[in-house]
Amino acid sequence: MKVKTDRLVSRFARVGDVSQKAAPDASRRSETARRAILTAALDLVGKVGYAKLTIEGIATAAGVGKQTIYRWWPSKGALLFDAFLTLTTGGQEEQAAALPDTGDLAADMKLILRATVNELNDPRYDLPMRALHTEIVLDPALAADYAKRLDEPLRELKKNRLRSAQRAGQVAEDVDLDVAVDMLFGPILNRWLQRSGPLTPDYADQVVDTALRGLRPREARSCFECPGR
Amino acid sequence: MKVKTDRLVSRFARVGDVSQKAAPDASRRSETARRAILTAALDLVGKVGYAKLTIEGIATAAGVGKQTIYRWWPSKGALLFDAFLTLTTGGQEEQAAALPDTGDLAADMKLILRATVNELNDPRYDLPMRALHTEIVLDPALAADYAKRLDEPLRELKKNRLRSAQRAGQVAEDVDLDVAVDMLFGPILNRWLQRSGPLTPDYADQVVDTALRGLRPREARSCFECPGR
Amino acid sequence: MKVKTDRLVSRFARVGDVSQKAAPDASRRSETARRAILTAALDLVGKVGYAKLTIEGIATAAGVGKQTIYRWWPSKGALLFDAFLTLTTGGQEEQAAALPDTGDLAADMKLILRATVNELNDPRYDLPMRALHTEIVLDPALAADYAKRLDEPLRELKKNRLRSAQRAGQVAEDVDLDVAVDMLFGPILNRWLQRSGPLTPDYADQVVDTALRGLRPREARSCFECPGR
Amino acid sequence: MKVKTDRLVSRFARVGDVSQKAAPDASRRSETARRAILTAALDLVGKVGYAKLTIEGIATAAGVGKQTIYRWWPSKGALLFDAFLTLTTGGQEEQAAALPDTGDLAADMKLILRATVNELNDPRYDLPMRALHTEIVLDPALAADYAKRLDEPLRELKKNRLRSAQRAGQVAEDVDLDVAVDMLFGPILNRWLQRSGPLTPDYADQVVDTALRGLRPREARSCFECPGR
DNA sequence: ATTTAACCGAGACGGTACGTCAAGTCTTCAC
DNA sequence: GTGAAGACTTGACGTACCGTCTCGGTTAAAT
Structure with missing residues (x-):
């Protein structure tokens, strides 16, 4: 099975509405x-940064009354989440069904982690994603929503590949x-x-290799190569 | 060498002043x-949460004029960072020199990761730390400061243990x-x-075990243990 | 001819519709x-006061869509005027034809002014009437309407009595x-x-007496002007 | 004693501050x-009318923060009152001491009432004064303030003249x-x-004449009461 | 007897202003 | 001469209503 792997998160989000309002x-x-x-x-977020993102600004830019925002979203974070989902899924709910599975686990995982790194380095995703995480860190409700609608579906796919x-x-x-x-992630x-270090494809590869092999030396391996067999 | 390990970050931060103002x-x-x-x-932060933390509130609670805050800290994040350092180090600059090293890597790492988990679960640390991370995610300058003064010293100790x-x-x-x-971390x-799952000591142990052993099965090892030999 | 005189304005308003809409x-x-x-x-107006009276509130209280109000009344003032007329005339157009005329001008006028005072002191009339005057003071169109449909008919009756x-x-x-x-009024x-002073029946009497007699002293001059005697 | 009589209210207001805020x-x-x-x-009020007068508009026009208005005035009416006082007294507290007293009561009162009429017809006073009355009609507190600081001082002067x-x-x-x-007033x-009729100097004169003389015919009764008969 | 057009309740919409809060700057007073 | 106190401008908050505009659903007049 073949899947475009230049984007990862983007392709596996479930679109929905985070609103809890009456x-x-x-x-x-x-x-x-x-x-x-949402647009x-x-x-x-891209232009002025999340710190200076205001509901009023969004309303004005969207040519919309403020109330129309407050009517449908309970918080700036929830709005941002929806906007982010729109970005990543284009608003469509159909989802790719699986991650690449060529039989070569290391290669596949490197592909996947490199895709993730790519996405995180793409300014179009980087800024809104950071903004979203800012809110998630402090808002358990939003974190739960994030978990259910973005993290878990993706995690399931990853676990499927590992399974x-x-x-x-x-x-x-x-x-x-x-x-x-x-x-791995x-x-x-x-x-x-x-930003504790450069986020490169090489780093992704290193993580995959180290995670698969483990930190310990492979005494076993030397044994495996034992000529006496 | 013996070190109290119920707290981790707390014991290895370098105290200083984040201010860059003229x-x-x-x-x-x-x-x-x-x-x-700082107090x-x-x-x-503990009482009202980071979202509702205001400079004015701090000034009033501290019995201090707002200007006195603005004079010495460039941003709420920087102030929070300082406050956090005061919390973790008690304001003293002397640092514990090393992590526990009993010779049993797995055991030592479990001790360390459990300490980290403990700390992250302690509400006294949890809230300010989350607040700090909120700022770090968006503010590269603060992230750099955080890296230099908290993350790197700690990382060095960890690397020393692994070395x-x-x-x-x-x-x-x-x-x-x-x-x-x-x-590992x-x-x-x-x-x-x-909050993608429960943060328990068991989880810490699992991480250590899995990281050390790696994900791959140890055919080799089974061979090593091969009774027929 | 006999007329109930405990209400004055109430009995002489012409009911109609102030709307000018297409x-x-x-x-x-x-x-x-x-x-x-209208109800x-x-x-x-009585419950929340005119300042907090809103079209939306009226619509909700009446179990009516906002549009139904905007369709039939051009302004809050106009609606209030109609409501006020409904209050004062009970929605009927028949009018009492005259003020009391017993031959004793002073007594009749006192009766009439006392009725007016009564009405102005009755909270059921006081609040809506004040509200109406608030609008009249600023809105010449409404003032004209008020003049034509409430003030002038009444004034004509008063002038008839004086005539x-x-x-x-x-x-x-x-x-x-x-x-x-x-x-007089x-x-x-x-x-x-x-509210420049208490509005009592006594005050009404005083006004009538003073208005009829005039401010000037009488005896002196009247006798002074009777030289032929 | 001579007094400029082209303005009346303007010259006898007590300047003060209506604020009751903590x-x-x-x-x-x-x-x-x-x-x-205030300016x-x-x-x-003159430009857009009272109905469209907003605190925000005033703040912007004054180059001032809204809070500075809310800090010092409890309501739009109170602000308007202060503004009105500034208009009428130029901000000075010294007051003219008396109304004209030439010995000819009718003439003096006509002068005074004509001055009042003048003032009420002057658009510079008309609009703010109407606005003020709009508030006074509904707000007893403001009415009391108005009575104490504008109406009563003036009324005292008028009563002095009559005395x-x-x-x-x-x-x-x-x-x-x-x-x-x-x-009279x-x-x-x-x-x-x-606006129940044209507000002209002639009307002022008529009011004075009628008030002084009274409604009743004179000769008949005065002679009737003549003791010499 | 059915169309058909209007009114009706409901309420979302783009707006404006509200009154509050806090940011960050600036001035004044007291120690 | 520093620092508390706090007034100042600025700007965003979240709410309340404005007056307009659909939307289905009656309902009364005109087919």
Whole structure:
């Protein structure tokens, strides 16, 4: 199976509405306004940065009354989340079904992590994603929403790929796949968020290699090569 | 060498002043005011949350004029950073010199990661730390400061411990220690920041075990243990 | 001829519709909605005061769409005027034809002014009437409407009574009746609007007595002017 | 004694501050800002009318923050009142001491009422005064303030003039001077507020003549009561 | 007897202003 | 002569209503 892998998060998000407000009549909702708002939000995050992003600014840029924003989104973070989803999925709900699986786990994972790194380095994604994380760090409700609608679907795909590898004997049976996913993607995300180092494709490769092999030396391996056999 | 390991970050931060402002005469600075401000900032982050933390609030709580804050700190993030350092180091600059090294790498790393988990779960640290990360995500200058004064010293200690293990043949020679540190701590920090799962001591143990062993099955090893030999 | 005199304004207003809007089909107008709106408007003026009276509030209280109000009334003032007329006339157009005329001008005028004072002191009238005057002061169109449909009919009745007194030799021939009416009712209305003093029946009597007699002392000059005797 | 009589209200108002807010430190108050606000308020009432007068508009026009208005005035009416006082008294507290007293009561009163009429017809006073009355009608607190600081001082002067006439035997001993003042000025104010007729100097004269003489015919009764008969 | 056009309740929409809060600057007073 | 106190301008907040505009659903007049 073939999948475009230049974007990762982008292709696996579930679109929906984060609003919890006491229900306005959604059937009367103006789709025009909705799109204008989400577009304006993304534009502005890119232009002025999240710290200076204001609801008023978004409303003005979108040619919309403030109330129309407050009516449909409970917080700036929720709006940003929706805007981000629109960005990543183009507003469509259909999802790619799987990550690449060529049989070569290391190669596939490198492809995937490099795609992630690419995305995180793309300014079009970097800024809104940082903004989103700013809110997630402090707002558990938004974090839960993020987990359910972005993180978990993706994580499931990643676990599926690893499970397939497990079946193929390329991953140990007793490895917790959640931990495995964390070990592969945690370092990347962390370096990106904290800027604790350069976020390069090489780094992605290193993480994959190290995670697969483990930190310990492979005494076993020397044994494997044992000529006496 | 013995080190108390119930706190980690707390014990290894370098205290300093993040201010970049055109220098007011620091010799005239009121130490009383400085301490009152930092204490008030921490108190308030805990009480009202970072989103509602205001300079005015801090000034009032500290019994200080707003100007006194603006004079000495360039941003809320910088003030928060200082406050955080005061919290973690108690304002003293002496640093513990090393992480525990009993010779048992797995055990030592579990100790360290559990300490980290503890700290992240302690509300006294959790809230200010989240607040700090909110700022770091968006503010590269603060991120650099954070890297230099908190992350790097700690990372050096961690790398030292791993280097020692490398010398002892417990870590492969060709492992990049930065990557190794990221693989151990990245998952923890990430799970904490995104709340993508429960942050327990068990999880810390799992991370250590998985990181050391690697994801791949150890055919080799089974061979090593091969009874037929 | 006998007339109930405990209410004054109430009994002499001409009911009508102040609307000037491009004609909606009045034949289809819902009488239910109209009444509900006028009633709700009066209720709300009493409950929340004119300053906080809103079209939306009236619509909600009347169980009516906002458009139904905007369709039939051009302004809040106009609506209030209609509501006020409904209050004072009970929606009927028949009018009492005359003020009391017992032959005793002073007594009759006192009766009338006391009735006016009563009405102005009745909270059911006081609040809506004040509200109406708020609009009249600033809106000449509404003032004209008020003049034509409330003030002038009443003024005509008052002038009729005075004219009858003039014929009976109780009012000087050369007195301008409009001025006379102003002198009798102006003080009352003014004291009510500006609350420049207590608005009592006694005050009404004083005004009548003083207006009839004039400010000047009488005996001296009247005798002085009777040289032939 | 001579007094300029082309303005009346203007010359007898007591300047003060209507504010009841929990005390900001008035000693630190910016006189510049205060003046700019009052001036802008008057300008705008004239330009856009009271209905469209907004705090925001005043703040902008005055080059002042909204808070500076909210800090010092409790309501738009109170601000308007202060602005109006500034207009009428030029901000000075010294007051003219008396109304004209030539000995000829009718002439003096006509002078005074004509001055009042003049003022009410002057657009510079008309609009702010109407605006002020709009608020007074609904707001008893403001009405009280108005009474105390504008109406009463003026009324006292008027009563003084009448008292002097009383002493001179030109006004009956038993006339209540408050009623007398109301009868002279009430008609004027009322006609102005309700626009129930043209407000001309002639009208002022008529009011004076009618009020002094009374409505009743004189000769008949005065002779009738003549003791010499 | 059915069309058809208007009114009706409802309420989303683009706006304006509200009154509040805090940011960051500037001035004044007291120690 | 520093620092608390706090007034100042600025600008965004989130709310309340404005007056306009659909949207279905009655409902009464005209087919």
